[in-house]
Amino acid sequence: MWNSIFKRDLYSFFCSNSIYFVMIAYILLSMIVTFLGGLYIITPNQNMISFFAFQPQIFAIIIPAITMRSWAEEQRSGTIENLLTFPIATLNMTLSKFGAAFIAGSLLLVFSLPLLVTTTIYLQPDWGSIICSYLGLLGTISILTAAGCLVSSIFSTPAIAYLLGFLSGTLWINFNWGSFFIAKLNNAPFYFERILNFSDIYQIFLNGQINISAIFYFLSLLLLLLFANWLIIDYRRK
Amino acid sequence: MAQRAVNMLEVQNLSKKFDSFMALDDINFQAQKGEIITLLGPNGAGKSTLMRCICGYLHSNCGKVIVDGDELHDNLIPVLQKLGYMPENTPLYPEMKVLEYMQFIAGIYKMSSSEQNRQFEIAISKLNLQPVLTQKIGTLSKGYRRRVGIASAILHQPQLLVLDEPTEGLDPNQKIALRQFLKEYAQNALVIISTHLLEEAEALATRVLIINKGKLIRDTTVKELKQHAPKGDLAQLFFDLTNGAAKNVE
DSSP, rough: OOOOHHHHHHHHHHTTTHHHHHHHHHHHHIIIIIIIOOTTTTTOTTOOOOTTTHHHHHHHHHHHHHTTTTHHHHHHHTTHHHTTTTSSSSSHHHHHHHHHOOOOOOGGGGGGGHHHHHHHHOOOOOOHHHHHHHHHHHHHHHHHHHHHHHHHOOSOOHHHHHHHHHHHHHHHSSHHHHHHHHHHHTTOOOTHHHHHHHHHHHHHHTTTOOOHHHHHHHHHHHHHHHHHHHHHHHHHOO | OOOOOSSSSEEEEEEEEEEEEEEEEEEEEEEEOOOOOEEOOOSSSSHHHHHHTTTTTTTOOOOEEEEEEETTTTTTHHHTTTTEHHHHHHOOTSSHHHHHHHHHHHTTTTTTTHHHHHHHHHHHHHHHHHGGGBBBBSSHHHHHHHHHHHHHHTOOOOOOEEEEEEETTTHHHHHHHHHHHHHHHTTEEEEEEEEEHHHHHHHOOOOEEEEETTTEEEEOOOOOOOHHGGGHHHHHHHHHHHOOHHHHOO
């Protein structure tokens, strides 16, 4: 099931020193935001809200550091010439690179386990909310990863891929897309406000709910980004 | 009725333009298994571009590449299965160890473990990679990097082997060993190499394609070239051909 490109990319993430900087940056940012920004000690935290509230913003900084090398490094070093002359379908390559970056990014959530254990011991955890929040966060990581891979496939400089990955992720998470489209489009339905804003969708998960529109939001965005990534690589091949 | 043998490679009216620069201009040739074709030409003649078009990395503006009867871009994946390619400068993953890289390549071609072991043994012994198997590619010398690149290109025993300047950076002993290996390999495959070194063509090629400014200006053999060379001086002939003085040597 796991093909060679997936395994190689995952291996290269964990072989490079940069993964340790990424881990340290994630742990530090998460601690600062959870304890100083989210006031974990004094806020009721049965659902770990102090931790989950600002995780998307942290991952918008962290994920591009993982995805920036996916395609850009292959282009910069010339290994793209080997890669594109391997007998592997473009879709397979696109999904393998996305999959490896997604797993590497998602594994960072392992560092939230001490907080989860603390919450379990000292508070009465709201497992429904916590599980839903983790799922919402995984959806967020998947979109940021797909966006990062897409940007990385366009530019051959990893630093530019990081910068644009960070900017696009931050814009997606923090911008009020619903209001923007309502203001721009005549007769835009009122529910645009709720179905296009990332913060509204993420809030559904933080509330311990999962609904069809939230799943559809993440899935459609993910498929769109992966399709664009596939299109760019396939265009280079054909 | 006797069936006509399918050419291993057919290049038909191949042209490639980069903006207004004509990198390849109406290239035509066919080749069979058992041949070692040397693409000879000065720097910037279009050798690497032609190789990239043959391997499907670059898409030509017009013309066709047909490998073993299959048009390249219509049957990309099956054609690439039959093809082994080492690009110029041998781009490899520096963080991987040589053996890991070979395992990665074996995985790409979905080789069974017994096939993998057999091919590893051949590649390692023929290219003398044993001393560096556990070394990271980033720490290898240029010569060893070349050999790892060639080993990965031949691992799945392709019927069409395309190597861009394979002897660049090798010492004389390594060059001789590699030439011997390629001659053996070409008994059951078509081998195409590019070089700007006449000695390389002389030592290896069964056929020489001279390319200059994107055009195929000679499709010949070393023997024929020598016959046309003034006082047998191939370097002088090459100079005349690639500097537009071809008619002087006709």
